[in-house]
Amino acid sequence: MMDEHYRWMRKAVDLAALSISELGRGDPPPAVGAVIVKDGIEVASAFRGQCAAGNHAEKCAIESAGEKNLHGSVVYTTLEPCSRRNAPKIACAQRLIDQGVSTVYIGLYDPNPKIYREGWKMLRDAGISLRDFPADLRNELRVINAEFLNQYRSNGNPSGSVTFDYVQSPIFTIGKPPFAIDTTWSHAASGVIHAYSDNGKIALARYAESLDEIDDPSAMNFNPDKSSVTAKVGNIIVFRGPRENMYAILKVEQVLSLDRKDDRNEVTFTYEIRTINTKGPLDDFLE
Ligand SMILES: [Zn+2]
Structure with a gap:
């Protein structure tokens, strides 16, 4: 060009x-x-x-x-x-x-x-x-x-909604290091997106429709050989964090893509960080 x-x-x-x-x-x-x-x-x-x-x-x-x-x-x-x-x-x-x-x-x-x-x-x-x-x-x-760019990648809030261009900035970090979860994204098809993590640290919460429905995120089927899921708008994805008892659960709210004649490539998701059976408050994980 x-x-x-x-x-x-x-x-x-x-x-x-x-x-x-x-x-x-x-x-x-x-x-x-x-x-x-x-x-x-x-x-x-x-x-x-x-x-x-x-x-x-x-x-x-x-x-x-x-x-x-x-x-x-x-x-x-x-x-x-x-x-x-x-x-x-x-x-x-x-x-x-x-x-x-x-x-x-x-x-x-x-x-x-x-x-x-x-x-x-x-x-x-x-x-x-x-x-x-x-x-x-x-x-x-x-x-x-x-x-x-890096100063905007990490989001220390325990819950929220984020929107970003998954082509320009494919990684979004939830939580703060060292208790941070990197979520990586790429385009799959119209209204469909791939999400990536490390092997055994990502799962699709099939049939769930809201974050409230996820009672215990550790109960998900984390396949040790799988590092990605393919999600449609409305699907819920569970990421396992750097500790066994820390999770981020995300609902894909919107996927835009230039491929289907939207004016931009963009994903929006809502998320919550969940900890289970922790001794201290959630803040310990976010500090
Ligand atoms: Zn200016």
Whole structure:
């Protein structure tokens, strides 16, 4: 896929690698590059922190374009444009809408589950065409953003609902290390998904319809030779944790896939961490 778009996406990835982390920031920031192209010619480009510490790449690129008219331009950004910022800051998605850009190519989606796909939705609702970077460039972005991405992988809550892109981020960790359960996902078919763990640590709770129906998760048939199950929407999967008495039970609530003409690859599940016959409270396992 060595077309013109690939060339600009390639450049955005190379720029992302130059990103500068602002000093004193506690959580690892993303590495982001953005390129603005109009009529086949680069108008502006930037990486995160290039204009000023902490400045987003899209904002910096738009500012570098100066007085140039960006109407109808194509933007290649390695991270989903941000959807909200504390006033008086303006979110990058809004800036791109205000500039009248026609198309945005997005590398990775924001891994923060609270804002994941919000920037994409803002742009889509404004009538902007949206495309994804190809898999090879997304893989490069995952490598240079490993720290940034990992901070969202682990979810310490004992129960909840999660939604994520199972192609871009196939692993979701429930609980906190060392008592964490890695769940891995891949597309199976329309409304059907594969879930993976280690051998003997995953089981399908056949016929169960709600998490409440799972009385004792250890009673499931954990086949020592099996490391995956295939689940439909509504199915319940039981993962065995790093201790024999720790389990995560999940209900698959929704599966979207580009293959069946959905606009994204996405799984949503609800889950609970269960411990059985434990001496201490659940918190001991989550600490
Ligand atoms: Zn931004």
